[in-house]
Amino acid sequence: MTDNLDDIKSKWQSIKIDNDSLRLANKRLSDELRRRPVESLQDRLARRIFRNCILAMVLPLLSPVLYLTLKMPLWLTIFYAAFGLMMCGLQTFLYEYIKREQLTLMAVVDAIERAVHFKIYQLRIRFVGMIVGMTLVTGIFVYLVDADDLAALYGAIVGLMVGLSVGCYKFYTDLAISKKIIKSLEEIEKESEE
Amino acid sequence: MSKTKITDASKHTEQFLRLADEYKNVIAKVCSVYATTDTPFSDLYQEVMINLWTGLDSFRGDSKMSTWIYRLAINTCLTLHRYNSRHTIQAMPIDACFDIPDDSSSQQEEIKQLYQLIARLETLDRAIIMLWLDEKSYDEISAIIGISKANIATRLFRAKHRLSELARNL
Numbered sequence: 001m002t003d004n005l006d007d008i009k010s011k012w013q014s015i016k017i018d019n020d021s022l023r024l025a026n027k028r029l030s031d032e033l034r035r036r037p038v039e040s041l042q043d044r045l046a047r048r049i050f051r052n053c054i055l056a057m058v059l060p061l062l063s064p065v066l067y068l069t070l071k072m073p074l075w076l077t078i079f080y081a082a083f084g085l086m087m088c089g090l091q092t093f094l095y096e097y098i099k100r101e102q103l104t105l106m107a108v109v110d111a112i113e114r115a116v117h118f119k120i121y122q123l124r125i126r127f128v129g130m131i132v133g134m135t136l137v138t139g140i141f142v143y144l145v146d147a148d149d150l151a152a153l154y155g156a157i158v159g160l161m162v163g164l165s166v167g168c169y170k171f172y173t174d175l176a177i178s179k180k181i182i183k184s185l186e187e188i189e190k191e192s193e194e
Numbered sequence: 195m196s197k198t199k200i201t202d203a204s205k206h207t208e209q210f211l212r213l214a215d216e217y218k219n220v221i222a223k224v225c226s227v228y229a230t231t232d233t234p235f236s237d238l239y240q241e242v243m244i245n246l247w248t249g250l251d252s253f254r255g256d257s258k259m260s261t262w263i264y265r266l267a268i269n270t271c272l273t274l275h276r277y278n279s280r281h282t283i284q285a286m287p288i289d290a291c292f293d294i295p296d297d298s299s300s301q302q303e304e305i306k307q308l309y310q311l312i313a314r315l316e317t318l319d320r321a322i323i324m325l326w327l328d329e330k331s332y333d334e335i336s337a338i339i340g341i342s343k344a345n346i347a348t349r350l351f352r353a354k355h356r357l358s359e360l361a362r363n364l
Contacts, residue, residue: 003361005354006307012327015305017219026214026243030207033247041241041273063278103208104245105252107263107340108321111269115276 046098051179059084076139083136090125097121099151123175134160210247217263220328221246224264227312227324228271242270257337264330264338268321311360319353326350 002008039047060081067077097118103111137160144153196271199258214221245266252264312320316341332343339346 003358008326008357009363011308012328015223017222019218019291022218022222022278023215025239026211026218029240029243030210030214030233030247033209033210033244036245038248043248072345102249102252103273104266105249106273106319107265108268108338108339112272113266113320115273120275125344128346142326 004177040104042098042101042103046095049091049095049098053088053095056084056087056091062122072140072143076136079136079139083132084134087125087129090192094118094125120175121173126167126171130164130171136162171183206247206250210250213244213250213259213263216244217260220260221267223328224267224271224321225325227320228268228310230275230276230313233274238252238271238274241274243266245270258334260300261334261337268338272317276282307319310317311357311364312358315353315356319349322346322350322355323353326354 002011047108061084063077063081063084066072066080067074072080101114101118103114106114137156141153143157202285203351222239223233225242229235249266253259258303302358312323315323322339323339324334330338332346335346335350336343341349
């Protein structure tokens with residue numbers, strides 16, 4: 001392989017695409033796209049976030065069951081429901097943000113920047129969720145100890161440990177990657193100003 | 195479906211096919227540069243086409259159509275990578291979609307190597323070098339990437355140096 005940039009350029013420009021197979025693929029795709037509604041990548045992501053909103057809404061809907069069947073204290077039941085509503089609200093905000101921003105149509109650097117900010121916002125939601133969720137779980141533990149339900153208590157402890165380890169690991173790795181990207185974007189901006 | 199809706203749908207399809215045909219080489223090259231074993235060419239190409247289909251009505255003519263298409267293709271590839279949790283930086287073989295001019299295996303091998311070399315550059319540099327290889331002006335590269343022309347010049351200089359170095363050490 002030559003290291004001469006002019007040769008590399010002419011090599012690049014000499015690449016011929018198999019026009020017939022791509023034309024055929026485009027035609028087949030357009031027929032498919034016409035037949036059924038399609039979602040862009042961003043819409044699919046938004047839908048995933050929307051699923052989280054619905055999931056969070058399950059908590060307030062479950063709270064009367066906890067109060068009436070498991071006889072959980074009223075304050076803990078309200079806390080449980082409020083946690084679900086809070087997570088639902090935060091996820092809805094995220095959902096609206098994704099629906100609003102057309103990342104694929106922006107300049108590349110702007111799109112990367114928005115995507116990273118979105119990721120950081122997502123991580124913050126996860127972090128807040130973990131803190132508030134742990135407080136809630138602690139409350140449930142105290143209640144289970146008082147109620148002498150040891151099987152439920154051990155199950156909750158194991159679940160908490162596993163969930164917490166996975167959550168912390170993912171949080172720190174994702175945050176490190178996001179910070180690295182932000183740093184390189186800031187360097188690009190600094191270079192632009194210079 | 196009403197008659198107006200059918201006409202609109204046909205117009206949309208017609209416009210999509212015209213653009214897809216006109217820019218298929220550009221899109222295929224962008225997808226090849228960003229293809230990896232976990233996010234193969236076919237996935238990227240299909241995703242760009244879906245975004246072209248869904249985003250067609252958003253084109254307002256504020257920029258050149260080629261600028262719009264390049265942005266759409268590069269951003270779609272980067273977005274798909276971001277949400278593909280297991281992505282690697284290994285380049286994907288692209289034999290399936292490319293017809294090499296003289297059909298000689300050595301040239302085919304060289305083109306594969308060229309894609310692999312570009313794939314070893316940083317994400318943003320990959321896009322800048324690709325636009326330079328396509329003879330885009332600094333103004334257009336700046337509009338697509340979203341950084342100043344001076345910054346493009348600096349990054350392009352470094353990317354070219356790196357590309358040449360990688361080719362030498364191949």
